[in-house]
Every structure is written in structure tokens, then in C-alpha cells.
Amino acid sequence: xxxxxxxxxxxxxxxxxxxxxxxxxxxxxxxxxxxxxxxxxxxxxxxxxxxxxxxxxxxxxxxxxxxxxxxxxxxxxxxxxxxxxxxxxxxxxxxxxxxxxxxxxxxxxxxxxxxxxxxxxxxxxxxxxxxxxxxxxxxxxxxxxxxxxxxxxxxxxxxxxxxxxxxxxxxxxxxxxxxxxxxxxxxxxxxxxxxxxxxxxxxxxxxxxxxxxxxxxxxxxxxxxxxxxxxxxxxxxxxxxxxxxxxxxxxxxxxxxxxxxxxxxxxxxxxxxxxxxxxxxxxxxxxxxxxxxxxxxxxxxxxxxxxxxxxxxxxxxxxxxxxxxxxxxxxxxxxxxxxxxxxxxxxxxxxxxxxxxxxxxxxxxxxxxxxxxxxxxxxxxxxxxxxxxxxxxxxxxxxx
Numbered sequence: 001x002x003x004x005x006x007x008x009x010x011x012x013x014x015x016x017x018x019x020x021x022x023x024x025x026x027x028x029x030x031x032x033x034x035x036x037x038x039x040x041x042x043x044x045x046x047x048x049x050x051x052x053x054x055x056x057x058x059x060x061x062x063x064x065x066x067x068x069x070x071x072x073x074x075x076x077x078x079x080x081x082x083x084x085x086x087x088x089x090x091x092x093x094x095x096x097x098x099x100x101x102x103x104x105x106x107x108x109x110x111x112x113x114x115x116x117x118x119x120x121x122x123x124x125x126x127x128x129x130x131x132x133x134x135x136x137x138x139x140x141x142x143x144x145x146x147x148x149x150x151x152x153x154x155x156x157x158x159x160x161x162x163x164x165x166x167x168x169x170x171x172x173x174x175x176x177x178x179x180x181x182x183x184x185x186x187x188x189x190x191x192x193x194x195x196x197x198x199x200x201x202x203x204x205x206x207x208x209x210x211x212x213x214x215x216x217x218x219x220x221x222x223x224x225x226x227x228x229x230x231x232x233x234x235x236x237x238x239x240x241x242x243x244x245x246x247x248x249x250x251x252x253x254x255x256x257x258x259x260x261x262x263x264x265x266x267x268x269x270x271x272x273x274x275x276x277x278x279x280x281x282x283x284x285x286x287x288x289x290x291x292x293x294x295x296x297x298x299x300x301x302x303x304x305x306x307x308x309x310x311x312x313x314x315x316x317x318x319x320x321x322x323x324x325x326x327x328x329x330x331x332x333x334x335x336x337x338x339x340x341x342x343x344x345x346x347x348x349x350x351x352x353x354x355x356x357x358x359x360x361x362x363x364x365x366x367x368x369x370x371x372x373x374x375x376x377x378x379x380x381x382x383x384x385x386x387x388x389x390x391x392x393x394x395x396x397x398x399x400x
Contacts, residue, residue: 014118019111026103034095124151124158128165135169145173187236198225250399251291253282253318253327260295261316268303273312282318282325283399286376294372295327297365298392302331325398333389341382345370
């Protein structure tokens with residue numbers, strides 16, 4: 001699972017921009033106010049002083065006389081001018097101090113208000129994002145395409161974006177639905193002539209007058225017919241597995257692994273391949289039949305595409321890792337380049353590009369396995385072994 005790096009959200013960036021702009025405007029306002037205050041005080045020709053002037057008496061004791069309430073600046077003594085300067089300095093300091101504190105308080109409140117407003121304005125975009133994430137994370141090739149944003153509100157740019165997204169998803173939904181119907185209908189239509197062909201060939205082979213050549217030809221035709229029937233069945237299963245599961249049941253992959261290994265043991269012995277089983281408890285939920293087909297395809301491929309000198313080997317293992325369960329199938333076989341592995345999961349793709357009638361399989365095994373895993377909210381990955389062959393890992397959610 002890829003860990004996303006933390007990044008600033010659009011809401012946080014809008015809040016920061018709003019707060020910074022408010023503080024810049026507040027600082028400019030405070031600076032202009034301070035300059036106007038200093039200029040007004042410096043240009044004032046009169047100074048209002050409230051106090052008393054000390055005057056010496058004849059007997060050496062100090063007495064006081066009240067100053068005029070308003071005098072010219074040149075008539076003011078030094079002690080009064082010094083008091084005026086201190087008063088102006090105190091007033092300027094108070095202006096800057098209380099102005100800065102007020103700016104911080106109001107600026108913090110403005111940033112909080114900006115956070116709330118930006119969250120309110122970006123709520124439609126968050127709805128679009130959440131819907132897109134649900135569609136992208138839904139299991140199956142077309143999982144979640146039935147969802148729509150259906151955004152309500154003013155007819156602005158955000159609603160236009162949401163409506164465009166809904167239109168795109170609707171077209172994709174129709175396209176996937178049409179594709180599924182075509183595959184299912186074509187597969188059903190092809191089953192009928194194949195069944196009829198098999199019946200006619202078997203009838204011709206079992207006639208008393210049938211010659212050895214006819215029986216040999218019938219055997220070959222039945223083998224080709226069986227391969228085509230298997231191909232059609234695979235297409236039907238592939239179309240079904242791409243649906244999201246409507247019902248789920250508890251399934252232990254260890255039971256499925258044991259059952260599949262028992263089914264494939266005879267075929268493996270005939271091919272000279274040794275199967276080793278390590279079935280540990282791996283509880284999950286899903287469709288037991290589809291999961292059995294998933295494991296069956298992987299084991300069958302591992303036996304089929306193996307060493308043909310009698311030294312072939314296959315390891316089938318089920319296990320639990322944290323909150324996930326895994327089925328791992330490891331086989332021996334020819335060397336496989338890492339860049340060839342992704343193509344093996346595409347329908348009708350085989351190693352080496354073999355697409356002839358005599359090929360070992362229909363080329364749907366890994367495609368069906370991946371579709372089944374995705375329908376169960378899981379994934380199938382493969383990696384080449386250093387000494388040849390593949391390691392295929394199925395990763396599914398663990399039953400809670």
C-alpha cells in the first residue's frame with residue numbers, strides 16, 4: 001500500500017492566504033495610523049500642559065503657581081517640553097502595543113472565520129472527490145459506476161464540474177453493461193452449437209459401422225470441442241466475476257487450498273510435478289465458488305506451465321498477514337522476464353504469445369483470477385523466480 005505524503009489542502013491554503021492578506025492590511029493600517037499620529041503631534045504649535053511650575057520664595061521655600069492652560073511653545077520651559085516628549089512617546093508606545101495586540105486578536109478571528117468560510121465553499125468539491133474515490137476503490141471492473149454525485153445548489157462552476165462527472169460515469173456504466181451483456185449472450189449462444197457438435201460426434205463415434213479413422217477423428221474433434229466449451233465457460237465466469245458481490249459468506253482459504261490440491265494431485269502426478277501444501281487458517285468473506293475457481297486456476301496453471309522432465313514442483317500456501325489473508329502459489333518452470341508478467345493477466349494472453357488451437361489453455365486463467373480477486377476487494381500479483389517459474393500471490397481482506 002502506497003503511503004501518501006502529507007500535503008497542504010486547498011482549504012488550508014485559502015485560509016493562509018486570507019489570514020496573511022488580512023495581517024498585511026492590518027500592519028499597513030497600523031503603520032499609517034502611527035505616521036499620522038506622529039505627524040499631527042510634531043506639527044502642533046501649542047502644548048496643553050496640566051501641572052504646576054515651581055517658583056522660589058524669599059524665605060528659600062518652594063511655592064507653586066499654576067500655569068496657564070494654553071501657552072505658546074517658545075514660552076514653555078525645558079521641564080515642560082521634556083514632559084511633553086515623554087507624553088508623546090508614551091502615547092505612541094501605547095498605540096503600537098494595543099494596536100498590535102488588537103491586530104493579532106482580530107487577525108486570529110479572521111483566520112478562523114476564513115477557515116469556516118473556505119470549508120463551506122469547498123464542500124461541493126469534497127463531495128465530488130469522495131464520490132470519485134468510492135468509484136475508483138470499488139471492487140470489479142465496473143464497481144461503483146452506478147453512483148452519482150447529484151450535486152444541488154447554485155448553477156456555478158463546481159456544479160458544472162459535478163454534472164460533467166456524472167455524465168462521464170453514466171456513459172461508462174452503459175458501456176460496461178453493454179459489454180457484459182454481449183459477452184454473456186454470445187457465450188450462451190455459442191454453447192448450443194458446441195453441445196450439438198459434441199452430441200453428433202459422439203453419435204458418429206459410437207456407431208457399430210464406425211471405422212478406426214472415424215473414431216480417431218471423433219476423438220480429436222471432441223478434444224477441440226471440449227477446449228471451446230472450456231473457453232466459453234471461462235468467458236461466462238469472467239463476465240460474472242467482474243460484478244461486485246451482492247452476498248458474502250465466511251470462507252477459509254485453507255479449506256479451498258486443501259480441496260484444490262486434492263483435485264489437482266492426479267493431474268500433477270501424471271505431469272511429473274510434485275505439489276506441496278501449506279494450508280494455514282486464512283478467513284475471509286466472499287463467494288466460495290468463485291474463490292475456489294481462483295485458486296484452481298492458479299494451481300492448474302502452475303502444474304501446466306512447469307518443468308516437463310519429472311522434476312517439476314508447486315508450492316501452494318495460505319496464510320494470514322496482519323489484516324489481510326494470502327494465497328501464494330510458487331512453481332518451477334521456464335525463465336520469465338519481468339516485463340512479460342503484466343501481459344499474462346490479459347485475456348487470451350499466454351507465455352510466448354501462443355494462440356494456436358493446440359495451446360495448453362484458453363489464456364483466461366490469470367484474467368479470471370484477477371477479476372475474482374478484485375470483486376473480493378483484493379488483488380493478484382506475480383513475480384518471476386530467480387531459478388525460473390512464477391510466484392503468484394493473492395491478497396484479500398481478512399474477515400473481521
